[in-house]
Amino acid sequence: MSSLTLTGVTKSFADTRAVDDVTLHVPHGSFTTVLGPSGCGKTTLLRLIAGFLVPESGSIAFGDHVVCGDGVRPVPPQTRRVGYVPQEGALFPHLDVAANIAFGLPREARGTQSGDRVAEMLDLVELPADFRSRRPDELSGGQQQRVALARSLAPQPAVVLLDEPFSSLDAGLRGSTARAVRRALEVTHTTAVLVTHDQNEALSLADQVAVMRGGRLVQSATPSEVYLSPSDPQVAAFVGRAVVLPGIATAAHATCALGQVVLTEPSDGPVSLMIRPEQVYVDLAHPEGERAGVRGTVEEVSYYGHDCAVQVRLADGTAVLSRMSGVLHPAAGDTVHLRVTGLVRAYRPAEAP
Known part of the structure; x- marks a missing residue:
């Protein structure tokens, strides 16, 4: 295992700059989500790290080993020691679970030793040992993704x-599978990068969240810092809903x-104020004459x-x-009074979009 460092990485397709001067450090054994x-x-960006694509400029290093850039010849994907979990898992349909997991092992290790490694990997991803003889079409979507992770580890x-590996799963299965994957990575102290467009997934799983927009990395920080102190109003509106x-x-x-x-x-002066919806308090507890705050009319209620x-x-x-x-809430057409609780982040005009 090692850290991952990208420095000034750029990649274009025709006239489109898909990745634009991205610099990012993923510490050893940590989990970063690219959101x-x-x-x-x-x-x-993920394909550049894996070696499936070569950047036009910049460098990528695993620990102290530069795998591309800085005048070195790009290291091919098969020798970068990268585990890649695609969106659909991509298990081999003609192989059982044990053969799928052992597929990535060195040829000399696929004999008697592979059985022990397969058992270890099944336990790691929280699947029963008797799953080793099942075919991929006998597994649920979440089970297939766990096998795909076991094969990569x-x-x-x-x-x-991990390239959005949970996006095809239903909400409940998605959450449980993601947590199982996170636990497996923590146990093995594996450096991991997950790309996702799901804010809840990014915030709940990661040690570090890297927010991309238009090919550029606009903020990289802990989940709480990205949520509570977004770099600009656009990040605030994307990472969790925001009132600006x-x-x-x-x-x-x-x-x-x-x-x-x-x-x-x-x-001082004109600012844009970022207020999270949970900071907007709706006063329902006091009689009309005693309510404090700004008066408004409820237009819509989305109940979860x-x-x-x-x-x-x-x-x-x-x-x-x-x-x-959701215990007590107003209805559409009700008159309510609002006030803001907690601290509010202010952006000067130059920081606003």
Whole structure:
């Protein structure tokens, strides 16, 4: 296992720059998710790391070993010691689970030793030992993805790359499979990179989240930092939903359509304020005359059981989204009062899109 370092990596297709001057460090044994919308360059970046593509400029290194760039001849994929888990798992349909897992082992290790390694890998990805004789078409989608991970981990790769491997699974299976994969990677101290467009997946699984937009890496930080302190309003709106309102800042406070808010850092003058929906408190507990906050009318309620999203239109026409508990919530047409809780991130005009 080793760390992974990309420095100034660029790749174009015709007139389109798919990956644009990306610099990223993935520490040894850590899990990084590359998050971004479709077409932002995530999969291209993964294919560059694997060696399926060669960058026009920049370098890629596994630990101290540069595999491309800096004037060195690119190391071919088969000798980079990379485990690659594609979107659909891509198991060999004519081989059983044991043969699929052992396929990536060196030829000399596929004899008697492979049985022990297969058993170890099945236990690692939390599948029963008797699955070894099953064919891929006898497995669920989540089980196939676990076998694909076991196959990639069996040869003890330097880095494991996961290309949206959970996207075809239903919500419940997706979550349980992703957590099992994360546990397996932690046990083996494997350096891993997962590309995804799912914000919940990226935030819940990663040690580090790298956000891409238009081929560029716009922020790389811990999940909590990306969510609470996004680099710009566009990242704020993409990584979790956000209410972005114009305001006027004076030192530690700012005034906007939702009233006065407290800032994470002092600022002055015109700003864009990033407010998470869960910070917008809907006052339902007090009689009409005692309610505090800005008055608005509920336009829509999206109920999810554990919580709900409430779309509110303020008197000045501003649309505001609140996320609140699903136990007690207003209905469309209700008049409510809103106020902001917690600290708010402010962006100066130069930082706004």
